[in-house]
Amino acid sequence: MKIGILSFISSENNYGQMLQCYALQTYLRNQGHDAFHVPYMPQGGGRSSVRSAVDLANYLRTYFDWQLVVNYLRKLRYSSNDSMRSFSSFRSQFLHLYGIEYRSIDDLVAEPPVADAYIAGSDQIWGASLNDSNAAGWYLRFGDTSVRRVSYAASIGRKLEKEELPVFKRYITGLDAVGVRETGAVALCGELGVDARLNVDPTLLLSDKDYDVLADASGESVPKKPYLFVYVLNVLYPRDMYWDKFERYVSEMELEVAPVYSSGYFSAYPIIPKREALLPTVPGWLNLLRGAQCVVTTSFHGVVFSIMFHRPFLVVLLRGKRAGGNDRVRTLLEATGLSDRIFDPRFGVAEQMGAPIDWAAVDERLSAMRESSADYLIDSLIS
Structure with a gap:
């Protein structure tokens, strides 16, 4: 057809x-x-x-x-x-x-x-x-x-x-x-x-194996030290994603930071101070996310591929007039039993990022979906 x-x-x-x-x-x-x-x-x-x-x-x-x-x-x-x-x-x-x-x-x-x-x-x-x-x-x-x-x-x-x-x-x-x-x-x-x-x-x-083929072919390097992959979409300022809290987290955990920015409601622009913005290809982006120790994102697809590659992650929801874009994130997280991965600024990043994830249960739900x-x-x- x-x-x-x-x-x-x-x-x-x-x-x-x-x-x-x-x-x-x-x-x-x-x-x-x-x-x-x-x-x-x-x-x-x-x-x-x-x-x-x-x-x-x-x-x-x-x-x-x-x-x-x-x-x-x-x-x-x-x-x-x-x-x-x-x-x-x-x-x-x-x-x-x-x-x-x-x-x-x-x-x-x-x-x-x-x-x-x-x-x-x-x-x-x-x-x-x-x-x-x-x-x-x-x-x-x-x-x-x-x-x-x-x-x-x-x-x-x-x-x-x-x-x-x-x-x-x-x-x-x-x-x-x-x-x-x-x-x-x-x-x-x-x-x-x-x-x-x-x-x-x-x-x-598709499965994670399908994306492994793309990621493996990227030929692009990732940080040698453990790193936090940050994928930013639809926010304008560091405060929009509580970056001060994540900055303290990477300092405490001695992590590198690998930030990537994309256009959505707003044009792509680096918002995290003193961190070099990366410009990977599509396969390189997959490779960066797959190799991260953990992920923080404001993006639906940042969530999707964190789940696909079993990466510990937190998602920062959009606020104000753009909050309608959160529906797809909430739908996916509720369906996979991962609603606790929505970042809550009232609690510490380490506590939330370190919360265990039953990946076998997630995969079972995802398979049925x-x-x-x-x-x-x-x-x-x-x-």
Whole structure:
């Protein structure tokens, strides 16, 4: 079966984005399908569409943030080094891309990808404003009616506005099967009369052995001394991740610090003082995380691969207006019995990081989740 996948693929520094693309494609190809990614990169596909003075006022009130302006200026100094991460090379080597790049829903409708099925997901592809016509592409509103349309681990990552709900309902009812990544999305679909299945992130469809192959091929060195791997996403300042507490921890434990930064809600920028920011390739990032004595992260995929590689970890949840992004982290940790890995600043880092983890029990739960999600994916494509 020819399967076209729509997800985010254009990042130059977000490791989770690249690895979830790699994982879903690899899993499907291992099942004998001709799976490929459809390069859908709509212009102006942000969170809101400004159509009037009222829209403009609402947009600025809701989304304008001076921190974003400051961070953008910081990014200009830092992003020039992104080429060292070699994401373009990773895409060329490991992702199968459809031969046409699409910049709008109109492009997709005019010349849809040739496939037997389309998959929307994973990642926060449903986070775009539904006032934007190009959001329809992420709900597979194109192509021949004979093509099967399903979502897999699609994520919203925010609270939909009341006026968006009718559009969202219309879009998801147009899918042959709905699979989402968070329990909140399952509940929302249910409230709208649509049955949705909870799926694991595509990265969890593969095993640690699959990622060992990538990590082993990196050829990139890791610190010789024991180190704390720090993967930072979606925070702007050290205080946002209680870094002072982790600084004391690495001093007490005599650990090196290996920090890596990626773009998410904010552009990637080093926030930890006096620590050199690392710029690994995708395989090198896996190798760094796999070799760490322990991990602290603000990233969902930082959590995923800590679990995959059995690394002791703590996750610092996002706060304020970005807290909606925590749903997928909580969903995964609750399902694997690891909710105690959410960092609590009221207690010491050593106490929380050193808490024992029953990896056998975690793996057993993860195996059941993986099997259920794989069954959904295969059944939804052929039912």
